[in-house]
Amino acid sequence: MEKTINVKKIVLQNLVLLGIIVLCIVTAIVEPLFLTQDNFTNILRQFGPLSFAALGMTYVIIGGFIDLSVVGTISLVGVVTLSLIDPIGQAGALFCGLLLGTFLGFLNGVILVKFGAMTQAEVLFITYGMSSIFGAIALIYTNSETEHMSRLSNPYTIFTFIGNGKIGPFTASIILFVIALIIIEWFYRKTLWGRQIALMGGNKTAATLCGYNMKKTLVLVYTICGLFAAMGSIVLISRVTTASPVAGAGYETDAIMSVVVGGTALAGGTGSGIRTVLGVLLIILLSNCMNMLGVSTYLQTIMKGLVLVIAIWLDNRKEQQIH
């Protein structure tokens, strides 16, 4: 009797992994090309921008909040970075881009703290407003034109490497991502600051009563999210070699979806970056498999929404059954 409960529990807790395996097997049977080296590289390449944005979002959601401003951050950082390559060189542009993203995240955090926004709903709409501010600045900055790397006079080898480089069978962007993941997971699991994020998501009142400054933690999670959105943006412009002022559109839903599908609870307090990676993998595989099977893009949009709704639903049921 106890054993069956355990099996059920394990299955419920590893639903994503199960989904990934089932998806791979089904696609591999129907379309053997799925298992080729080229497709493997292709999947790794798609890991780029979304995985970074989702990783940053993970810690905001663990902290019990949400951030819709990644759309604006990705758009703005992309166009600013690309436009800075000519005046200050590629390394400087890269650095400035990351700095700008960090600053935008910090700004979000400070504004939320100053206004005293403490619930997910309040935060949702204020960050939506921030997102339209950032997006509008990107549009005004570029006069709504797409910038192209090929028109630059300075070299942009770093960006080419991030976008297209390979070390062994792995793409450069995935290696950068793994490094970032290890650092941030170490930070989240082993440092006091990191543990405070989980504490804040778990119980704000308890955390405050324990003497932790939740305002600083709130600013911290948004700063992390901004930095990661900036990294995602740089990976994106490196990959497509252009920067559009509306490039970020849709990333907020995808990022939230990856986090939630991965199994990080929206209520906050539990979850990890590694779970998010599984979530991202599932979403990328889903689109890759559907492309391979020749499913129309419209159906893919439907599937995306459906996966999000079902994932949250199952997540909720799981919570109720375990407790």
Place this chain on the structure above:
Amino acid sequence: MSTKSVLIKTKKILLKQKAVLAILAMIVLMLFFDTQFFTVYNWLNIFRSVTVQGIIAMGVTMTVLCAACDLSVGGTMCLSGVIAVLMINFGVPIPIACLCALLSGALVGAVNGFLVVHQRTEPFIITLGMGTLLKGISQLLTDAHPIACTNMSFMQIANTKILGQIPILILYMLVIFLLFFWILRFTNYGRNCYAIGGNYEVAKYSGINTLAIKWSAFIISGAMAALAGILLSSRMNSASSVYGDNTGMLVNCGVVIGGTSFAGGVGGAAESFIGIFVLQLMTNCMDCLGIGSYVQELLQGIIIVLILGFDCYSRLKKREHA
């Protein structure tokens, strides 16, 4: 009562109604510019542009009052327009097609309500996902092309004018606004919504059927979004899967800007209407002044952040006092 206490009272009311203050500020500001702003035609135009979002906002208000929200209204609006136009083009009589579109909205609302109320999922993320799903269905149905309605009498629904030059859309808006105002203020059902938003547990133990009422709020919200979709398609005489991309967020923002709190239990039809009106009036003012669309987006973002931010700030102060 001395003039001083009257002044303090006025100040308090104005601070509470930041949206009204914003409207007054905009109107005063427009006095300094020589534009077409103060013409009857322009004001009719403002009211007409409010109608679609205003009607959606009435439904969304119900869900927000019950301490939830509905971000799927953009997708619902888009889908219902597509369904109505497709059915009419197929030869279905207009009333039946409109009814089917309305039912589709109610169905979406019922699914949302089931997931949020009975399965206790987080409303905003579930409805966000539902919006994506509905967008996909609209794209699939229309092949992502705008489709024109071949039956010209469908256009009459939203493009007729009454009393000379008043667009009939304003009349629809007025009727629906009064209906919701009445429901929320003077019926048991409406008062129960406030009770549920105010304190769910207390409402439950007071014998209110919380599940059914919260569920019905979502169904109403879906149906209102569908109605708005039909009116929009009728006004444009076409349906397209790109309608309503931002509507979900904007309407929910507008509702909150007006003063219907996301914590639930505070606000009402009038507040929500004012909130939507602020956003539309601002767009109109900026159009009159000839401000470019990107700057408009920037200013709109700033206004949203400021109004919602000060809302949070006043709640924070209240918590500190308590």
